[in-house]
Amino acid sequence: MDPDITFRYEPVPEDCAAVRAIVESTGFFNPAEIEIAVELVEDCLEFGEASEYYFVFAERDGAVAGYTCYGPIDGTEGSFDLYWIAVDHGRRSQGLGRVLMRETEGIVRAAGGRRIYAETSGREQYEPTRCFYERLGFSRETQLRDFYAPGDDKVFYVKAL
Amino acid sequence: MDPDITFRYEPVPEDCAAVRAIVESTGFFNPAEIEIAVELVEDCLEFGEASEYYFVFAERDGAVAGYTCYGPIDGTEGSFDLYWIAVDHGRRSQGLGRVLMRETEGIVRAAGGRRIYAETSGREQYEPTRCFYERLGFSRETQLRDFYAPGDDKVFYVKAL
Numbered sequence: 001m002d003p004d005i006t007f008r009y010e011p012v013p014e015d016c017a018a019v020r021a022i023v024e025s026t027g028f029f030n031p032a033e034i035e036i037a038v039e040l041v042e043d044c045l046e047f048g049e050a051s052e053y054y055f056v057f058a059e060r061d062g063a064v065a066g067y068t069c070y071g072p073i074d075g076t077e078g079s080f081d082l083y084w085i086a087v088d089h090g091r092r093s094q095g096l097g098r099v100l101m102r103e104t105e106g107i108v109r110a111a112g113g114r115r116i117y118a119e120t121s122g123r124e125q126y127e128p129t130r131c132f133y134e135r136l137g138f139s140r141e142t143q144l145r146d147f148y149a150p151g152d153d154k155v156f157y158v159k160a161l
Numbered sequence: 162m163d164p165d166i167t168f169r170y171e172p173v174p175e176d177c178a179a180v181r182a183i184v185e186s187t188g189f190f191n192p193a194e195i196e197i198a199v200e201l202v203e204d205c206l207e208f209g210e211a212s213e214y215y216f217v218f219a220e221r222d223g224a225v226a227g228y229t230c231y232g233p234i235d236g237t238e239g240s241f242d243l244y245w246i247a248v249d250h251g252r253r254s255q256g257l258g259r260v261l262m263r264e265t266e267g268i269v270r271a272a273g274g275r276r277i278y279a280e281t282s283g284r285e286q287y288e289p290t291r292c293f294y295e296r297l298g299f300s301r302e303t304q305l306r307d308f309y310a311p312g313d314d315k316v317f318y319v320k321a322l
Contacts, residue, residue: 032236075193077310115307142303144317146276149238156305 002094005065007103008057015057016041018064025089028129037084040069053083056104058096065091068104070116078114085118085136101136109161116161122153133157163255166226168264169218176218177202179225186250189290198245201230214244217265219257226252229265231277239275246279246297262297270322277322283314294318 016038023029023037043051052071057064066087073079082104087096108116120129122143130140138157147154177199184190184198204212213232218225227248234240243265248257269277281290283304291301299318308315 073308076308077313079308114311117305141305144278144302144319147234147237147240150275152238158305 002060002099004060005096005099006059008059009055009107011041011044011055011057013045015055015064015067016045018057019067019086022064022066022086022088023084026086027089037069037086040083054107056100056107058100058103060091064088066096066100068100070104070108072111072113073117078112080108080113080116082116082118085132097132098136105159105161113161116159118157118159120155120157121148122155123151126155130155130157163221163260165221166257166260167220169220170216170268172202172205172216172218174206176216176225176228177206179218180228180247183225183227183247183249184245187247188250198230198247201244215268217261217268219261219264221252225249227257227261229261231265231269233272233274234278239273241269241274241277243277243279246293258293259297266320266322274322277320279318279320281316281318282309283316284312287316291316291318 019041020034020038023034029037040051040053041055044053044055052074053069054071056068058066067084068082069084070080070082073081085097085100087100105116116138118133118138120126120133134140134157136159138159141156141158143156144154146152180202181195181199184195190198201212201214202216205214205216213235214230215232217229219227228245229243230245231241231243234242246258246261248261266277279294279299281287281294295301295318297320299320302317302319304314304316306314
């Protein structure tokens, strides 16, 4: 692994701006989705573990280059949701997504996690997202037809640990 | 429809006890699940529409005989979750579940709803729940294997409106 990457797990107030910048830089998310990404950081800052949002921040040169946000799914034994995984556009294609995922999986496994779920849209424009999950070792398990809107399925990916 | 049944849509503080009594009476839910049922009423009482929990209470002889709790699913166009549908044990087999579901569907449709989802476990002991949804016109759409625990799938039911 790149020795210049360090991990951090506790969000700090500056992460709100960092997460916003990273998520915006991807060019992939709409304004409402970007707000949600920032709100999850704010919730964790305000409520701590009660928020049930956990983070892995990957830093390089003192700046956040990518992050994951994940958490246990209530009412399950060992199922976790991967809410966000995003890498700064300028740091793409350096394997940072894989490194972040491996780190996140290690923590989830140590916490008794068995499965990590990621959900996305079945629309054409989300093909890169679906490929990204598959490269990270997720399998497409199933889908709910027309879930998001007519013609817009919800696709479930899972990674068994 | 039974002319003695009236519907009410705004929870009142007394509904916390009524919902607890109904959910307990079914003999079907564990203490943690019963607390969640009551918490959704409390959330709606405290936060109103911001809670995104909506209710239909069916009353007979001045008492709540059954209820549904439902709400729109964030990030979707017209998908709703049916969080709870329960009928007092002493009022079973009188078609109250069907009456509650029809009333709930009418409201959801008027609010632009297209689909109502219900989720349950694939375990043997939940066979009555799955039959109940099927009798109410839901179709089993798919499942996530081992979602709740090893050997305990999450099953998705949907009713297209």
